[in-house]
Amino acid sequence: MAIALALLFLLFSSVSYGASSVLQARAAYSTSSQGRKGIHLFISLLRKPMYLCALAFGGAAFAAQIYPLRTLPLVIVQTAQTANLAATAIIAVIVLRIHVTMHEWLTHSGNNN
Numbered sequence: 001m002a003i004a005l006a007l008l009f010l011l012f013s014s015v016s017y018g019a020s021s022v023l024q025a026r027a028a029y030s031t032s033s034q035g036r037k038g039i040h041l042f043i044s045l046l047r048k049p050m051y052l053c054a055l056a057f058g059g060a061a062f063a064a065q066i067y068p069l070r071t072l073p074l075v076i077v078q079t080a081q082t083a084n085l086a087a088t089a090i091i092a093v094i095v096l097r098i099h100v101t102m103h104e105w106l107t108h109s110g111n112n113n
Contacts, residue, residue, distance in 0.1 A: 006068040010080040013068070016061035018087030022095050023054035 027050040
């Protein structure tokens, strides 16, 4: 039971890190189009609910990986955390409406054909 719970926490952590990355990118893109840079951009981002939500996802992802780190072998946790790359790509396709080519999908899946 402890292992299953730890794996669920890992899945949640990977997806949350992916969501955090995509939401941060979207908030930064919408703010940077206003011509702000440096500290002014950061202050503007802190006023955006989307950016704050991204920070919350990042914090939740970090907290969710603590239990698996204490329960599972480190190699399993590290391997599972690399799944956030796939989660980020899938969420980016949905939220940012970007187009990912088949070559990019295969490259990130580890198939280098």
